[in-house]
Amino acid sequence: MSKKLLLKDAHIEGIRYFETYRKQGGYGAAEKALKMTPDEILEEVKASGLRGRGGAGFPTGMKWSFLAKPEGVPRHLVVNADESEPGTFKDRYLMEFLPHLLIEGMLISSYCLGSNVSYIYIRGEYSWIPDILEEAIEEAKAAGFLGKNIMGTGFDCEIYVQRGGGAYICGEETALLESLEGKRGNPRLKPPFPAVKGLWERPTVVNNVESIAAIVPIIDITGAEYAKIGVGRSTGTKLISACGNINKPGVYEIDMTITVEEFIYSDEYCGGIKDGKKLKACIPGGSSVPIVPANLLLKTVNGEPRYMNYESLADGGFATGTMMGSGGFIVLDEDQCIVEHTMTLARFYNHESCGQCTPCREGTGWMYKILKKIEKGEGKMEDIDLLWDIQRKIEGNTICPLGDAAAWPVAAAIRHFRDEFEWHIKNPELSQTQNYGLAHYADPIPAVDNA
Amino acid sequence: MSETIAFKPESLAQVHKIMARYPEGRQKSALLPVLHLAQKEFGGWLDVPVMDYVAELLSIKPIEVYEVATFYTMFNMKPVGKYVLEVCRTGPCMVCGSEKILDHIRTKLNIKDGQTTEDGMFTLKPAECLGACGYAPMLQLGKFFHENLTIEKVDEILDLCREGQIALD
Numbered sequence: 001m002s003k004k005l006l007l008k009d010a011h012i013e014g015i016r017y018f019e020t021y022r023k024q025g026g027y028g029a030a031e032k033a034l035k036m037t038p039d040e041i042l043e044e045v046k047a048s049g050l051r052g053r054g055g056a057g058f059p060t061g062m063k064w065s066f067l068a069k070p071e072g073v074p075r076h077l078v079v080n081a082d083e084s085e086p087g088t089f090k091d092r093y094l095m096e097f098l099p100h101l102l103i104e105g106m107l108i109s110s111y112c113l114g115s116n117v118s119y120i121y122i123r124g125e126y127s128w129i130p131d132i133l134e135e136a137i138e139e140a141k142a143a144g145f146l147g148k149n150i151m152g153t154g155f156d157c158e159i160y161v162q163r164g165g166g167a168y169i170c171g172e173e174t175a176l177l178e179s180l181e182g183k184r185g186n187p188r189l190k191p192p193f194p195a196v197k198g199l200w201e202r203p204t205v206v207n208n209v210e211s212i213a214a215i216v217p218i219i220d221i222t223g224a225e226y227a228k229i230g231v232g233r234s235t236g237t238k239l240i241s242a243c244g245n246i247n248k249p250g251v252y253e254i255d256m257t258i259t260v261e262e263f264i265y266s267d268e269y270c271g272g273i274k275d276g277k278k279l280k281a282c283i284p285g286g287s288s289v290p291i292v293p294a295n296l297l298l299k300t301v302n303g304e305p306r307y308m309n310y311e312s313l314a315d316g317g318f319a320t321g322t323m324m325g326s327g328g329f330i331v332l333d334e335d336q337c338i339v340e341h342t343m344t345l346a347r348f349y350n351h352e353s354c355g356q357c358t359p360c361r362e363g364t365g366w367m368y369k370i371l372k373k374i375e376k377g378e379g380k381m382e383d384i385d386l387l388w389d390i391q392r393k394i395e396g397n398t399i400c401p402l403g404d405a406a407a408w409p410v411a412a413a414i415r416h417f418r419d420e421f422e423w424h425i426k427n428p429e430l431s432q433t434q435n436y437g438l439a440h441y442a443d444p445i446p447a448v449d450n451a
Numbered sequence: 452m453s454e455t456i457a458f459k460p461e462s463l464a465q466v467h468k469i470m471a472r473y474p475e476g477r478q479k480s481a482l483l484p485v486l487h488l489a490q491k492e493f494g495g496w497l498d499v500p501v502m503d504y505v506a507e508l509l510s511i512k513p514i515e516v517y518e519v520a521t522f523y524t525m526f527n528m529k530p531v532g533k534y535v536l537e538v539c540r541t542g543p544c545m546v547c548g549s550e551k552i553l554d555h556i557r558t559k560l561n562i563k564d565g566q567t568t569e570d571g572m573f574t575l576k577p578a579e580c581l582g583a584c585g586y587a588p589m590l591q592l593g594k595f596f597h598e599n600l601t602i603e604k605v606d607e608i609l610d611l612c613r614e615g616q617i618a619l620d
Binding site: 074083084085086087088089092119123124125126127128153160161163164165166167177180181182183184185200241242243244245249250251283285287328330332336340344345347348352354440 | 472478482483487497511518524540542581584587595
């Protein structure tokens, strides 16, 4: 049984309301934190080893320590709730069912960072969630945990919710800030980083929903205790949103010591592959991270079990590994067509490119067109090399990481499933009616018996 | 134009409440929330006079509104039906059968992607990832998500729409 810190009370009826949340000990961490100095809180966050849960995995304490503190200039905390990465729906769960956990985390973080006005920027399509958050904010305010002179400390804090308009790129922190300023979500050139010039050119920290929610247990149990959970630099717990061809899709909290095999096949988590089919491949960290075939997913390059943590998933680099990313775990069974799946992701990134950088604007559309052609059985063998060439010319050549996010799925699909692309090209008449099945693998992966 | 277009008093109060969330002189930050309000109140899409009205309210130039409204997918730049069916078709939804759902809607309503039925009742909009990957396939209708869709469930939703029995807000 995995240790639960964030979702430990998620099953309690009415936990989204202040009264129930408070009865479960809610806002106890805030009371504790407001008796500490901001520096002491920062030290706890550093000691916890918490890494940003939005996908990049950058140490949160270090990010906070970069915040500029010029005299007389307001600072801001902005929570990134623009969850738009295919496969990722964990923050939605937190906000929908545990809004006070986020609000309490924001109160502690705002106090630590010296932000008197903080914002939650939420993807526009989550249209019913702002009402839940705003209700929670009002409740917290009525109870004296937000507003003026919180708990007699002299600290003031207001939290506002801002809805986006439907743009994946606004999950990139500088694009998010542009959007929050009422502009198109075009990413900014860095430096200057938001910690120096962020929202309205004021020092700003932008953190993911899960990262800010994790501040509550860190203060509750101390950073040192939090760091004891997990393994290596993958400390604490991580929310994983699991989907695709599995028996039990949903949001799970893991302590990053379990194996990928256990996560997929045990009843505590995904419950195995749907309809008793075989595992073909998986994208474990949201659509932008490299897809891996079953054999490389379950074992590292050295043949050891692969674990659900930052280091183990990345073991072997891009050739054999993948990434923890946002924890959006997409499982594909033996019937899935990698070319078709890659094409839908290419279409997504093409649709979501802001168009600011030429390699991304032109390259994502080009990749989508080629993949569509191959999928329809109209491709040529040289198209595969052309795809490879285009993705290489996008990667690392754009202002923001959307270019990399668009390139990596294509690169990994070709790297691991080139024979499937070739099959589509060689068998145009079959590619419309059949999928390239598991039987075509040189090294077929047996279904794992977890009984 | 702005003489004939105006928010209802309660919506206007909401606009002023939104503008108060930002520092003095930063009222442009209210643009996205105000555009959401405008789209809801003025027929489900953003006509140029509506955008001009929003610009006037926020004391910004009309071009600043146009460039934002056309950037974000949630804002409709042309008239839409009473019910906008936004069906997610990316990655996990595709894996779980979103294309069958889309095909069914296209055939049943006799419309292509982006089109509106002749009676003005439905518009079909394929969408790119709506954050419901674990409950796929899904569609968004107004404010709410309808998840774990089957063909039968889609038919039921369409019938409820025709009967005016489905919540949009």
